Amino acid sequence: MRFRSWFAAAALLLSSFAAHAAEPIKIGMLFPQSGGAGDDGQRVTKAVQVMAELINAQGGVLGRPIQVLIRDDESTPAVGVAKANELIGEGVSLVIEGYNSPVTLAIQPVLARAGIMDITVLSKADGILANNNNPLAVRMNSSNAMDAAAIADWLMHSKAHRIAFATQNDAYGNGAQAGVEAELKKAGWPYEIVSQQSFPFTATDFRVAVTAIKDAKPDAVSVTNSSGGSGMPAFLQQYAQQRGGAPVVAAVGTISPTVLAIAGAAAEGVASADIYFADVEPFKSYKANQDFVAALRTNHLLADKFTALGGGALQVWAIAANQVKSLDKEKVANAIRGKTLPGTIFGDATFAPNGQMQAHFFTTTVKDGQIVVQQ
Structure with a gap:
């Protein structure tokens, strides 16, 4: 032996x-x-x-x-x-x-x-x-299409009819929002876009956009920003500073430890979803x-x-x-x-025949500075 x-x-x-x-x-x-x-x-x-x-x-x-x-x-x-x-x-x-x-x-x-x-x-x-x-x-x-159902489900579960969208203005951001809207329509969910804010990937100043969102009094804010090192934490900080009030749901995979480290307390309560967690x-x-x-x-x-x-x-x-x-x-x-x-x-x-890896989505919420997974 x-x-x-x-x-x-x-x-x-x-x-x-x-x-x-x-x-x-x-x-x-x-x-x-x-x-x-x-x-x-x-x-x-x-x-x-x-x-x-x-x-x-x-x-x-x-x-x-x-x-x-x-x-x-x-x-x-x-x-x-x-x-x-x-x-x-x-x-x-x-x-x-x-x-x-x-x-x-x-x-x-x-x-x-x-x-x-x-x-x-x-x-x-x-x-x-x-x-x-x-x-x-x-x-x-x-993909955006796969993600859309998870975000739409959160919006419907939260009874959000008046929705504000803060969307990265590119193929990713616009596709993500279009997917969410398509899922809401498919489910027959009545909704109204009360504020539509678009921005480039490089944006870090969201004060005007946040003011417009706050004034629109939405039931929820759907934000899509893939810049984890600057854009997303900046949006959350400026939204918290202006006391936006309405709950925020971030696009799938955009709330990371990097975002939490930079955004700090401003990320508290933000909802999202993702497909992988090392300790889950x-x-x-x-x-x-x-x-x-x-x-x-x-x-x-x-x-x-x-x-x-x-x-x-x-x-x-x-x-x-x-x-x-x-x-x-x-x-x-x-x-x-x-x-x-x-x-x-x-x-x-x-993997699907077109090369897309398949995934299961886990809903998340930021609590006490940590990403909490809802299983």
Whole structure:
């Protein structure tokens, strides 16, 4: 028994050495590393690097180590396109991207024409997987259409008929609001938009918008702002300062520990929903999640939805590549799209035929500075 245990340990060690000695597989990481989304982008990037270390320690992919090449898209479509072309020139096998929907929508055709597999981490616009022009595309995060039902349910449960919308004016924000309205109409819920406020992703001054919302006396405020490092906390702070009064529901996934740390007491009572929590069942019982959370902690990183989706993107690709024993992009993509992959951070991860990972939504409320999950 001791000999077999020693032999197994030695085999794993030799496998790890072999992976590190082989030519690395280049993976592109195209995410904001600067600007308002820079802090979030850097966290997701570090999470992908942590996952790469875990995979490499287990022998890599097809016996080869993963090398992550990082590029800053600056949350700007034109910059994203330029950086995507850089990664294509580097000969990457995969591009992990997607903090901002406009950037994702701009770079996906570039990657598709180059035949590069593309996994979107966070971007939610429904147009990202809306057609069959890119059979190599996969998305980890839920889409606007998937999110809409969770937010609409909250509004109806809260008896909100007079609704104020504060919406990021881009493909993501406008799509999120349109989805919520479509769900309310589908349910036959009578509602009136008493205030419509739109703003760019870079906005941090919401005083005029908050005043208009307060004066409209809504039953609830639906806010969509994907800038966790500046825009969302600024909106909540300014809304609290003016004593807006009506309860706030934030778009799915936009209330993060980063938002709470910056917004402070202004975030108290804000409702939302999300698809992953490291310490909530079923996730806390998944071995892959436990290992990932422990590795993040060692690297002084917080386990949240952003880091899980980033790390999960690389993990899913690695599992699929090892399953088909090939780096052929079509074979790997086909092993993910329309399939279920076991042993991921998300347990058995199921993907629709168009590459969209399926998800369960958990309603949340901020209480005493913490995100409380309603199961």
